[in-house]
Amino acid sequence: MAPKKLVSKKDRRKCSWRFILDLTHPVEDGILSSENFGQFLKERMKVNGKTGNFGNIVQIEQLKNKIMVTSEKQFSKRYLKYLTKKYLKKNNLRDWLRVVASDKESYELRYFQISQDDEESENED
DSSP, rough: OOOOOOOTTTTSSSOEEEEEEHHHOOOOOOOOOOOOOOOOOOOHHHEETTTTOOOOEEEEOOOOOEEEESSSSSOOOOHHHHHHHHHHOOOOOOOOTEEEEETTEEEEEEEEOOOOOHHHHHHHH
């Protein structure tokens, strides 16, 4: 029988959660500021039940048009969507922008698709 290999805690690979918020369209149009949104996340995000309690657990990185949230502790992607929607409502952008999951680890801010053909047909009636 082969001896069992003991794995110490240091040898174990740390699990990390990484989520990306893509703000490309609103930032390019000048509607939204990525720096302002990043600051909002830092002020409002809760870790272990307390706001602003990041420590080494959560890091928020601001790239040009993207914000990357990395966490060593389990972190909910849904919570990130909740905070994004809260920011949009606070700045009266919720009527024009929506938060869409573009893949498993990222969200994207998109404009609502309003067809002008429907509005014109309603006006004719």
